[in-house]
Amino acid sequence: MTGWNRTRNGALVALFAAVMVMGTSCTTIGRLTPPRPAPTGTVLRAFVFPVAGTATFGDTFGAPRSGGRSHEGQDLAAAKHTPVVAAADGTVTSLTWSATGLSGNALTITDAAGWQYVYIHLDNDAPGTDDGSNVYERAFADGIARGQKVKAGEVVGWVGDSGNAETTVPHLHFELHQPGGLAVNSYGSLLAARKFQRTEAERVGDSPFGGVDAVSRAGDGSVRVAGWAIDAHVNDAVKVSVYVGGNPVATSSAAGSRPDLAGPYPGRGVLHGYSMTGIAATAGTRVCVVAHSVGGGGSARLGCTTAP
Ligand SMILES: [Zn+2]
Secondary structure (H helix, E strand, O other): OOHHHHHHHHHHHHHHHHHHHHOOOOHHHHHHOOOOOOOOOOOOOOOEOOEOOOOEOOOOOOOEOHHHOEOOOEEEEOOOOOEEEOOOOEEEEEEEOOOOOOOOEEEEEEOOOOOEEEEEEEOOOOOOOOOOOOOHHHHEOOOOOOOOEEOOOOEEEEEOOOHHHOOOOOEEEEEEEOOOOOEEOOHHHHHHOEOOOOOHHHHHHHOOEEEEEEEEEOOOOOEEEEEEEEOOOOOOOEEEEEEEOOEEEEEEEEOEEOHHHOOOOOOOOOEEEEEEEEEOOOOOOEEEEEEEOOOOOOOEEEEEEEOO
16 A cells, blocks of 8 residues: 555565575564554453354454445354353343344343443244244343343343344344444454353352242133242342243233242242233243343243143
8 A cells, every 4th residue: 555565565575585595484574574453453341252152253343334334343153043141241221123124133231331232133043944933032031121130141142143144144243332322343352352151050040030820811812820939139029021932922020919928938028929911822822931130140931831
């Protein structure tokens, strides 16, 4: 590009030829190479690497994309359904469940300092297929919803090819936004990122516990689901969601009176019951109840059964 570079490159070629003739080590040439940016780039933020598994990527931030856009993230190529984990402790501040559009299934985690970690193209296919069936639980881990607190290394979803990634290899499109929203190049931070996935024991330790006492068919044809849930750490009411066929269809707060829990769980209070009515579920469909961790770190599947 510049005259300086041309001169240096020209000189380098000439030197290289001379060195080859002399049979000298190539390390000499390395020191004469024109200065370039450090390959590690700039570390902007220390966080957990968002893919919990083998992922390959180069620096494509700012590369041209369709419609005159420029690439605002990094594409981390990984096998379909590789877990993606929370890059930091934070809250799920947006979540899109849609296989169409540019992004497809996507979520954003915002940490306490306001940095945002954006996950795009989460899985929308049944195992071993590219069927686009887009069942929620294939894209997002149990309990992951807008407003959910998460802890660094917690599985929040899975790599896929939803959105405009359908015609490419499965990958996580990952974006880093600084407080205020500006997307910044995460390449250096990703190279330096710690690889960490919370263990199953840690997840269970942070997960609510409880049960599903009844899944019954009401007179109007809808299904009623009832049970109880207690958070691992606090006595606050636990949010519970009913999944039908792998998709969340109803959410409630488990805050109903359950005096029978006072004996087995002393000191935890009695306001832990839930009862959700009016749920549409055809007979034989899988019905599950998920309890959302109050403080993050993991959520629990309280039970699954088939609709009567
Ligand atoms: Zn991308």
